[in-house]
Amino acid sequence: MGLIPVEEVWRQLVVGLPHGQPQSGDNGLDGTPTWGRTYWGGAMFFLIADVEIRRRTNNQRGLQDVLQYTVAAGGNISEEWTFDYFNDMAARATGTDVLAQLYDCLKDTPRTIDLTGLWKDLGVSMSGRQVRFNDDALLADIRKEITRPHLAPPDVLKSATSVKMQRSSNVPSCSTFPWIHRR
Numbered sequence: 001m002g003l004i005p006v007e008e009v010w011r012q013l014v015v016g017l018p019h020g021q022p023q024s025g026d027n028g029l030d031g032t033p034t035w036g037r038t039y040w041g042g043a044m045f046f047l048i049a050d051v052e053i054r055r056r057t058n059n060q061r062g063l064q065d066v067l068q069y070t071v072a073a074g075g076n077i078s079e080e081w082t083f084d085y086f087n088d089m090a091a092r093a094t095g096t097d098v099l100a101q102l103y104d105c106l107k108d109t110p111r112t113i114d115l116t117g118l119w120k121d122l123g124v125s126m127s128g129r130q131v132r133f134n135d136d137a138l139l140a141d142i143r144k145e146i147t148r149p150h151l152a153p154p155d156v157l158k159s160a161t162s163v164k165m166q167r168s169s170n171v172p173s174c175s176t177f178p179w180i181h182r183r
Contacts, residue, residue: 002149006147007131009147010124010131010133010143010147011126011129011131013043013047013124014115014119014124014126014131015126016040016043017040017043017044017047017113017115018040018115019036019039019040020036020037020039020040020041020042020043020044020113021041021044021112021113021115022037022041022110022111022112023037026110027108027109027110028106028107028108028109028110028111029041029042029045029106029107030107030108031108032110044113044115045102045103045106046063047118048102048113048118048177048179048180049063049098049099049102050062050063050064050146051118051122051139051142051146052096052098052102052176052177053065053066053094053096053098054142054145054146055139055142056094056096056098057094057095057096059141059142059145061093061094061095061096062094062145062146064150065093065094066089066090066093066094066099068093069089069090069092069093070086070089070090070093073089075089083103086099087099087100087103101173101176101177102177104173105173105174105177105180106180111174111180111181112180112181113179113180113181114178114179114180114181115179117178117179118179120137120138121137121138121139121178121179122137122139122140122142122143123135123136123137123138123139123140123143124143
């Protein structure tokens with residue numbers, strides 16, 4: 001919505017996301033209840049999901065579409081949905097099964113995220129406390145769209161796909177996410 005300066009959004013991610021990396025003895029995201037893995041690991045999960053949804057949809061859809069569609073479909077704090085039901089909402093909103101694939105990849109196995117590579121691809125770097133952007137980076141357009149203010153939400157129920165997505169496979173396909181490595 002533009003309430004936080006773009007530079008501050010990316011600075012907080014660059015500084016904070018390393019706290020979400022698995023440590024010695026950690027399990028996947030579902031089995032490691034430490035604060036850093038829960039908060040920053042969740043933030044890392046959703047940033048990667050947003051980037052990957054945008055990669056697969058030519059930057060036409062993203063995590064914001066998932067969240068808007070979820071709310072429009074009745075999802076809120078008083079509702080208790082299964083992951084499969086939420087993933088169905090995400091798939092309808094984006095036409096992808098990114099959230100299901102990413103969850104399968106990270107839920108049970110500790111995997112390190114190549115944040116250096118992700119920042120390079122997005123065109124984000126730090127010099128001291130100053131954030132710098134490289135608009136020639138591979139995914140610079142995705143970075144810009146992630147933090148572009150969206151003040152008037154679209155009619156997400158009408159724009160969502162009517163096709164129910166099936167998971168690509170029961171085996172986590174972590175190789176589809178270029179920044180994820182087995183720890």
